[in-house]
Structures are given as C-alpha cells and as structure tokens.
C-alpha cells in the first residue's frame with residue numbers, strides 16, 4: 001500500500017506496466033531525467049533506461065505518429081503531451097491513423113497506444129494551458145477517451161488503457177493532480193474501461209460528471225444531502241465509448257439528471273448524454289435534463305477563469321431548479 | 327567571417343534518356359537477370375496503371391492515382407529492399423508494392439473501395455498506402471525505432487512526394503531519425519508536381535535532398551527515371567542504415583506523365599508541350615534501349631513480356647470484379663479488438679437494415 005496523489009498514481013501505473021511488459025515504452029518531451037513537467041514520469045528513466053523512456057524532440061505530430069509505427073510493430077507506446085493545448089497537431093495522427101489502422105487493414109496492423117495529456121483549468125496557468133477539449137477526441141471513431149478522477153482510478157484506468165489493444169486518449173485532470181492522497185495497493189489490478197463509476201448512491205437525482213468536476217459535484221451532493229435530497233453521482237470515466245446504460249439505469253430510478261462538465265457547453269459530451277436520455281430515458285424523466293458547463297467562450301486567462309468554470313453554486317442552483325419540477 | 331558548415335548534393339545517373347551508359351554500371355547491374363527483373367516490374371506497373379485507369383473510366387474502379395512515367399522510383403526502391411524490411415508508401419508507389427508481394431487484386435480492391443485491399447497476404451508488416459500527404463513519415467520513424475530497440479537488422483523505407491516535403495511531419499520524422507540514428511530511408515518521389523502546384527512553388531530550396539542535410543541526415547539526388555540509379559542509391563542508403571549508420575534521404579527526380587489522379591485534368595494547369603518533352607525521358611524506354619543495345623533483350627522477349635503482363639493484370643481484374651463486397655456489418659468488425667457494448671445497437675441496426 002502506498003499513499004499517492006493522482007499524478008503519483010499515474011507514475012505508479014506506468015512503472016507497473018513497464019515492469020510487467022517490456023513492450024511498454026514512454027515517449028514525450030522532458031519525460032526523461034526531468035521526469036515530465038508534472039513529474040508523472042519521475043525516476044522512470046533511471047529504472048527503465050533511455051531506450052524505454054525517451055525524450056523526443058519538440059515535435060507533437062511526430063510522437064503520435066511514432067507511436068503508430070511502434071504500435072504496428074507490437075510495442076505499447078505511452079505518449080505524454082505536456083498540456084492538452086499542444087496536442088492538436090496529433091489529432092491528425094489520432095484521427096487519420098491510430099483510430100483507423102486496425103479497421104483499414106482488417107486487423108492486420110493495430111495501434112495499442114496511449115496518449116496522455118493533462119487538461120482543464122483552475123491552476124492559474126498561462127494561456128493555452130487550461131482548456132477542456134475532450135469532446136474533440138470523443139468524436140473520433142476507433143479510439144477510447146478515458147478521464148480518471150481520483151488517484152485509485154488513475155492507477156487502475158491507466159493500466160487498463162495501456163493493456164487495451166486499441167488507442168486510448170487518457171486525459172488527466174491536472175487541477176486535482178495533487179488535491180488528495182489515496183492508498184494505492186499497486187497490485188497491477190486494472191479498473192474497467194467503458195464503464196461509469198457510481199461515486200455516491202442516491203434516489204432523488206443523478207449528477208453526471210467526470211474529471212476534476214467530480215470535486216464540485218460531490219460537494220454539491222453533500223449540501224443537497226443536508227437538505228434531504230439524495231443525489232447519485234456518476235463519474236463517466238470513459239467518455240468514448242459512452243456507458244449510456246449505467247446513466248440510463250440511474251435516471252430510471254431518480255427521474256432527474258444534471259450533467260456537469262468544465263468543457264464548453266455546445267457540442268460537449270454532455271450533449272451526447274442528454275441526447276441518450278432523450279432517446280431512451282424520456283419516459284422516466286420527471287424534469288428536463290440540464291447541463292452545467294463551461295461557456296462557449298475562449299477559456300479566459302487566470303483572472304476570470306473561476307468565473308468560467310462550473311462552481312458548486314452553479315451546480316446547486318441547477319439541481320434545485322431540476323428538483324423544483326413536481 | 328568563418329564558414330562553419332557547408333554541404334554538397336550529389337546527383338547520380340547511370341543511363342541517360344537515350345539509354346546510353348554515362349558511367350560504369352554498379353555491380354548489381356552487371357547481372358542481366360537483375361536488370362531484366364527491374365524492366366519487367368516497370369512494364370507490369372505500367373500495364374497495371376493503364377488498366378486501372380480504364381477500369382475507372384468505365385465505372386468499375388474509384389479514383390485512381392497512376393504512376394505513369396514514374397515507375398522507376400517505386401520499382402528501384404522496392405528492389406533494393408529485403409523481404410523483412412518494411413515499406414511505407416504514399417499512394418503512387420504501386421510498382422513497389424507489387425514487387426514486394428502485394429497482390430494486384432488487393433490494390434484494385436482498395437481503389438475499388440474495399441478495406442480488404444490493405445490486408446496484404448504477402449508483406450504482412452508493410453503499411454497500407456497513405457492518403458494524408460506525408461503523415462506516414464513519422465510511422466516509418468516509429469517502425470525503425472522498433473527495429474532498433476529489438477536489435478534487428480531491418481530497415482523502414484518511406485516514400486513520399488515533392489509536395490510532402492513541405493509538410494512538418496516529413497521534417498519532424500527526418501529530424502528525429504537523425505537524432506536517434508534510426509534505420510530508415512526516406513525517398514522523395516519528386517514528379518515535379520503536387521496536383522497543380524509545380525515544384526518551384528513548393529519550396530525555394532534548390533534541391534529537396536538538402537532538406538535531409540537540415541535534419542542532420544545525408545541527402546542525395548538521383549535521376550529517378552533511371553531505375554539503375556534509384557536501385558543503386560536507395561540500396562546504398564538501405565545497407566548503410568542496416569549497418570547501423572543511420573537514416574538518409576534520397577530525392578528521385580522524375581515526372582508525372584499522367585493527370586494527378588483520374589479525378590484531375592492536368593491540361594488545365596500544365597502545357598502539353600512540357601509533357602511531350604518529358605515523354606522523351608521516361609524510364610521504361612530508356613532501360614529497354616539499353617537492354618536492346620547491349621543485346622540482352624529481343625523483340626520476341628518483349629512480346630512475351632507484354633502478353634504476360636496483360637494476362638497477369640487481366641487475372642487480377644477478374645478476381646477483383648468477382649469479389650463480392652463485405653456485408654455492411656463489416657464496418658464494425660475491425661473497429662476495435664472487441665466491439666464495445668455501446669456500439670452493439672448500431673451494429674444491430676445495420677444488420678437488420680441489410681437483411682430486410
């Protein structure tokens with residue numbers, strides 16, 4: 001048992017996967033002796049050598065493409081992007097190649113790669129360092145998009161992502177990288193992909209969220225509980241493919257749903273969840289499905305970032321509106 | 327002022343456009359059979375391309391990119407490779423793919439709109455063609471890195487066009503290959519056009535070969551219509567890479583005698599006179615001339631070859647046309663290793679629609 005923060009849990013999972021399977025390799029900028037800008041790969045170069053922990057040139061399109069080549073050759077590359085804001089050149093490789101290679105060769109060549117990137121706001125970071133653009137990735141066929149929201153889930157889901165035979169975009173909510181420590185058994189046991197996690201059971205309403213917003217959502221649920229409202233809190237965790245069945249089954253019981261995400265409202269993954277509820281859960285709904293999200297604006301610089309991001313108050317306000325429907 | 331760096335780019339040619347040797351041929355070309363094999367591969371490629379274009383014109387194939395006039399580049403390149411090497415072509419290197427054992431039926435299936443065309447029965451590790459220009463250069467670096475990590479004496483060979491050299495991916499891949507001393511060879515299939523954009527508007531660099539120098543890897547230029555020069559220069563680069571001496575860039579100068587693809591009409595942007603002049607430099611008649619003059623090739627052999635190529639292509643076409651399409655549910659079958667339950671409903675919908 002080790003006490004670990006979310007970012008330390010990422011490091012533990014990487015080390016565990018590398019220990020178990022020598023085809024697992026790490027690539028990225030400054031991940032070697034420097035241990036990565038958030039220190040997720042600290043000490044791994046000393047343990048596994050520069051062959052398996054490789055500092056690449058500053059070439060964001062290149063390292064996703066390298067991972068495609070390595071993956072097709074049977075390696076399991078794990079690529080680190082320093083921030084989500086710099087991952088966009090790699091969308092070409094993810095969308096045009098990683099997500100397609102298995103299909104276009106009828107399974108002859110595959111891409112068992114993981115692309116890791118910290119994302120999200122709230123740490124007063126410079127411009128381009130705070131966006132939540134997960135929906136861009138969730139739209140891409142042939143890949144998975146996974147977002148952990150606690151140290152234990154970061155450990156288990158990252159192991160699962162590395163062992164998965166298909167490409168996974170693994171987005172790490174950096175605001176909670178060091179928010180709390182959890183006991184990690186470091187037993188090499190993966191957490192399930194493609195499944196939601198129920199973080200709190202409740203019969204009165206369902207709050208659906210992921211990533212760092214889990215913090216505000218759970219806090220709102222506590223306040224509601226004090227008022228006698230039991231909210232179920234679901235951490236979606238795998239945004240693509242989406243475990244709509246779990247969300248539907250919760251809403252079938254509660255009849256009310258609020259979706260919370262930091263990413264901009266329009267075209268966000270929340271819209272997909274709301275559509276899924278409208279399609280298959282309408283008869284169970286006692287109130288309209290609501291979303292609490294970032295605005296459709298450019299992510300503001302730090303002075304206004306807390307005005308942009310969903311807060312506990314906004315979640316509560318919306319939850320109360322939803323509860324007010326008879 | 328102190329000069330701190332300088333470079334030269336060498337251009338190699340063995341046969342001039344009239345098929346006359348301009349210098350002593352390299353060792354491999356002393357062997358009659360080796361030259362005839364190159365010749366046959368180029369003639370087969372041209373026969374295949376002509377047939378593919380006519381299939382497209384008659385509605386039996388999708389858009390197709392002919393390699394008319396450029397056959398020496400992919401053929402010379404693939405001929406320099408070993409079976410265990412990995413080929414990463416763009417979309418105009420069918421001549422090299424065929425030489426490496428990709429079946430012509432597979433190529434037709436691909437351009438006919440069937441994914442099975444990239445499930446090569448022959449070279450299982452070769453990459454499928456790459457449509458997003460230049461995006462396969464990083465894959466080649468990744469494949470080469472895999473060889474290097476496993477200590478294998480294998481080489482990744484990546485071909486892209488002159489247009490591709492303007493893309494960052496190509497530079498990023500060459501740059502990284504240089505840093506890691508990877509066993510990869512990049513070949514520029516410089517046909518002087520990127521659809522309607524001539525080479526002169528692609529870059530102000532005097533040669534494309536020198537883009538390798540900027541990335542810290544050797545760059546050289548060859549006459550890409552001289553298959554002996556291509557086979558020779560790419561072969562030297564491959565064996566150098568295999569010996570652990572690192573990557574290289576070979577620029578092969580050729581000319582696209584065809585339209586860009588069957589969806590293009592090059593007469594809109596290119597003078598017929600330019601094309602006619604370039605016909606005098608094309609690679610097949612050049613080598614044929616050399617073979618005839620060195621008395622290693624007869625009219626009878628030429629006739630047999632033409633008939634044989636036509637028969638091979640016809641057989642591939644028949645097999646292609648006789649291949650029924652996949653069932654619609656096939657679009658789900660290789661999307662993931664195991665279809666996620668979230669997609670089961672969509673697959674069922676397609677299955678139901680295709681049954682009714």
Ligand SMILES: Cc1ncc(C[n+]2csc(CCOP(=O)(O)OP(=O)(O)O)c2C)c(N)n1
Pocket residue numbers: 418457458459460486487488489490491515517519520521582586
């Ligand atoms: C990234 C990208 N941009 C644009 C296109 C559309 N396109 C297809 S081929 C081509 C020209 C390519 O020129 P070159 O690299 O010289 O290869 P060639 O076609 O001459 O063999 C273009 C612009 C594409 N396929 N990919």
Ligand SMILES: [Mg+2]
Pocket residue numbers: 487488489515516517518519520521
């Ligand atoms: Mg070109």
